[in-house]
Amino acid sequence: MFSLSSTVQPQVTVPLSHLINAFHSPKSTSISVSASVSQNQHRDAVPEHEAPSSEPILNLRDLGLSELKIGQIDQLVDSLLPGFHKGKNFSSNWHTSHISAQSFFENKYGCLDIFGTLRSSCLYRQHSRTLKRICSDLQYWPVFVQSRGFKTLKSRTRRLQSTSERLAETQHTAPSFVKGFLLRDRGSDVESLDKLMKTKNIPEAHQDAFKTGFAEGFLKAQALTQKTNDSLRRTRLIVFILLVVGIYGLLKNPFLSVRFRTTTGLDSAVDPVQMKNVTFEHVKGVEEAKQELQEVVEFLKNPQKFTVLGGKLPKGILLVGPPGTGKTLLARAVAGEADVPFYYASGSEFDEMFVGVGASRIRNLFREAKANAPCVIFIDELDSVGGKRIESPMHPYSRQTINQLLAEMDGFKPNEGVIIIGATNFPEALDNALIRPGRFDMQVTVPRPDVRGRTEILKWYLNKIKFDQSVDPEIIARGTVGFSGAELENLVNQAALKAAVDGKEMVTMKELEFSKDKILMGPERRSVEIDNKNKTITAYHESGHAIIAYYTKDAMPINKATIMPRGPTLGHVSLLPENDRWNETRAQLLAQMDVSMGGRVAEELIFGADHITTGASSDFDNATKIAKRMVTKFGMSEKLGVMTYSDTGKLSPETQSAIEQEIRILLRESYERAKHILKTHAKEHKNLAEALLTYETLDAKEIQIVLEGKKLEVR
Ligand SMILES: Nc1ncnc2c1ncn2[C@@H]1O[C@H](COP(=O)(O)OP(=O)(O)OP(=O)(O)O)[C@@H](O)[C@H]1O
Numbered sequence: 001m002f003s004l005s006s007t008v009q010p011q012v013t014v015p016l017s018h019l020i021n022a023f024h025s026p027k028s029t030s031i032s033v034s035a036s037v038s039q040n041q042h043r044d045a046v047p048e049h050e051a052p053s054s055e056p057i058l059n060l061r062d063l064g065l066s067e068l069k070i071g072q073i074d075q076l077v078d079s080l081l082p083g084f085h086k087g088k089n090f091s092s093n094w095h096t097s098h099i100s101a102q103s104f105f106e107n108k109y110g111c112l113d114i115f116g117t118l119r120s121s122c123l124y125r126q127h128s129r130t131l132k133r134i135c136s137d138l139q140y141w142p143v144f145v146q147s148r149g150f151k152t153l154k155s156r157t158r159r160l161q162s163t164s165e166r167l168a169e170t171q172h173t174a175p176s177f178v179k180g181f182l183l184r185d186r187g188s189d190v191e192s193l194d195k196l197m198k199t200k201n202i203p204e205a206h207q208d209a210f211k212t213g214f215a216e217g218f219l220k221a222q223a224l225t226q227k228t229n230d231s232l233r234r235t236r237l238i239v240f241i242l243l244v245v246g247i248y249g250l251l252k253n254p255f256l257s258v259r260f261r262t263t264t265g266l267d268s269a270v271d272p273v274q275m276k277n278v279t280f281e282h283v284k285g286v287e288e289a290k291q292e293l294q295e296v297v298e299f300l301k302n303p304q305k306f307t308v309l310g311g312k313l314p315k316g317i318l319l320v321g322p323p324g325t326g327k328t329l330l331a332r333a334v335a336g337e338a339d340v341p342f343y344y345a346s347g348s349e350f351d352e353m354f355v356g357v358g359a360s361r362i363r364n365l366f367r368e369a370k371a372n373a374p375c376v377i378f379i380d381e382l383d384s385v386g387g388k389r390i391e392s393p394m395h396p397y398s399r400q401t402i403n404q405l406l407a408e409m410d411g412f413k414p415n416e417g418v419i420i421i422g423a424t425n426f427p428e429a430l431d432n433a434l435i436r437p438g439r440f441d442m443q444v445t446v447p448r449p450d451v452r453g454r455t456e457i458l459k460w461y462l463n464k465i466k467f468d469q470s471v472d473p474e475i476i477a478r479g480t481v482g483f484s485g486a487e488l489e490n491l492v493n494q495a496a497l498k499a500a501v502d503g504k505e506m507v508t509m510k511e512l513e514f515s516k517d518k519i520l521m522g523p524e525r526r527s528v529e530i531d532n533k534n535k536t537i538t539a540y541h542e543s544g545h546a547i548i549a550y551y552t553k554d555a556m557p558i559n560k561a562t563i564m565p566r567g568p569t570l571g572h573v574s575l576l577p578e579n580d581r582w583n584e585t586r587a588q589l590l591a592q593m594d595v596s597m598g599g600r601v602a603e604e605l606i607f608g609a610d611h612i613t614t615g616a617s618s619d620f621d622n623a624t625k626i627a628k629r630m631v632t633k634f635g636m637s638e639k640l641g642v643m644t645y646s647d648t649g650k651l652s653p654e655t656q657s658a659i660e661q662e663i664r665i666l667l668r669e670s671y672e673r674a675k676h677i678l679k680t681h682a683k684e685h686k687n688l689a690e691a692l693l694t695y696e697t698l699d700a701k702e703i704q705i706v707l708e709g710k711k712l713e714v715r
């Protein structure tokens with residue numbers, strides 16, 4: 001065996017027979033080898049079974065080749081590989097110092113580096129295939145590793161080894177799926193051990209090392225497979241958990257849960273709520289409604305009493321009224337007063353897109369209620385279940401739901417003890433079948449509270465917070481025309497929050513007024529920087545309104561004047577009717593118009609016709625509306641008489657222009673009246689404007705003090 005070893009290169013082991021075959025005749029040093037000897041022949045000449053280990057280990061010197069110089073080697077190669085040197089003139093970009101390489105090898109090993117010679121770049125590049133074929137039989141084809149100016153020899157084993165090293169490295173860094181690919185790649189290298197040893201002709205002396213290497217590789221591969229399996233298992237577990245969570249989420253989704261709940265009968269809509277704590281005492285300002293519902297309470301308390309007398313109570317009661325007026329509260333109070341179960345359902349709950357779901361929920365609700373009679377079933381937003389929209393494609397099954405509701409209502413006797421209370425804001429939207437006698441045949445109106453009702457409601461909610469004794473709920477009630485119970489509750493709550501924010505111990509009128517204005521006009525805009533000129537104009541404008549209101553007999557009393565910007569306004573004057581006005585007189589309407597004109601008149605008088613502003617547009621809107629209604633609706637124009645003109649667009653041009661003229665006259669006269677008052681009270685006007693500029697906001701009392709010419713206490 002021919003062995004070369006160096007510290008730089010890994011051990012290169014070449015079976016001698018191959019080398020001898022490669023040089024055709026090992027015994028002969030003759031270089032006149034027949035040119036007909038081909039690589040194929042020398043291949044055939046090496047029997048596969050030939051045990052390389054039986055060959056003696058010789059070096060070049062032993063072979064008598066140590067003296068070969070480059071020229072001789074070339075000749076030798078020429079005879080072995082005819083045509084190799086054809087490309088001698090091939091210019092390589094890669095410069096290798098033959099001399100230094102040769103002398104280095106010779107110095108170190110005392111013999112010639114035959115491989116180095118064979119590897120000379122042009123030879124290799126031009127005839128690499130042929131050389132490789134020879135050298136594959138030499139088992140270990142020298143591998144070129146390019147390093148600047150020098151080339152090092154590496155064995156194929158080294159290449160294999162480096163591949164596995166790289167694999168081992170990637171084991172720690174590459175994700176499992178990458179490792180999977182790597183493993184597959186390696187499959188071609190890692191063949192069966194026996195086969196490998198046979199095909200590679202591993203010498204016996206190296207077989208143990210080879211086996212150890214193979215075993216190490218196998219173990220590494222196994223560890224890698226184990227890791228891959230682990231990560232696969234982990235991934236499967238995560239996917240499973242996600243799947244479970246997903247299914248649970250879907251079941252929670254109303255889309256599915258409705259069906260689920262219905263089929264299992266676990267419908268939360270049929271859980272009764274005991275309403276002992278809510279009584280009529282809690283519902284303020286709707287006395288008539290309470291009175292009407294009182295007899296229902298009596299019936300629920302003692303159904304037998306009614307049955308004995310033969311009286312029949314309605315099965316269904318319809319509470320009709322604007323939002324937030326206390327319909328739900330009243331229904332709860334009915335159940336609470338009678339101390340019976342209260343079943344709450346919202347109409348929209350039955351409005352399902354699935355066939356029969358809405359109907360089945362109604363069935364469940366009534367079944368439960370009948371089993372627990374006497375009781376109250378309350379269906380809020382009845383219009384969304386019993387509305388006239390049977391043909392609507394958006395609600396394909398609403399007809400079924402209404403039918404089920406009708407069937408259930410028909411299904412029990414009047415005195416069975418179940419009272420159905422429905423609530424709606426739009427009674428006209430209800431299906432006619434629902435309001436027929438025998439169903440919702442009793443209608444109770446729950447209107448917005450009047451001033452007395454509002455005072456009661458305010459007192460009721462004020463009693464739940466700490467408030468100053470100076471607070472007069474009636475004043476707030478007078479200034480909150482059209483507020484519902486819910487809005488009044490909100491007003492008190494906001495005042496309490498404001499007091500807390502301002503660090504006050506009690507709620508005063510100031511906070512109540514503040515929250516009222518906030519609800520009516522939007523939040524204050526304290527941060528808005530308004531220049532002095534605009535502030536002055538606003539102060540005179542608002543004082544103009546206030547002076548007219550103060551000095552006009554039929555105008556509403558002033559409540560407050562302010563130049564604090566709020567919502568879209570720069571300032572405002574609020575007036576309070578003594579009572580809710582059911583009717584308004586001609587004088588009152590004219591006074592309202594005059595007050596509206598006051599703002600612009602003030603601007604004109606104080607700053608001149610050229611400096612009037614756009615700030616009066618909503619005042620004119622207001623005044624024009626009143627004038628128009630006086631002419632076209634209230635029969636308050638002499639010229640047009642006691643007649644209403646609803647659709648003015650369809651009227652004859654003459655009538656239209658007559659109406660327009662009348663409105664114009666009313667407005668002009670109003671403007672002149674306002675001008676007269678402001679001219680007469682120019683001094684008061686100036687005082688009030690200055691007080692507003694100083695104090696920003698003045699209440700009714702303060703306005704009176706200023707207008708009486710007295711001095712305001714410094715706040
Ligand atoms: N008359 C009232 N007396 C006392 N509190 C009231 C009154 N009206 C409304 N409220 C308050 O407002 C809240 C909302 O009222 P409720 O839900 O009863 O109004 P609703 O008429 O049923 O409204 P919606 O038509 O919007 O359902 C009540 O819980 C209650 O706190």
Ligand SMILES: [Zn+2]
Nearest residue numbers: 599615616619
């Ligand atoms: Zn104005």
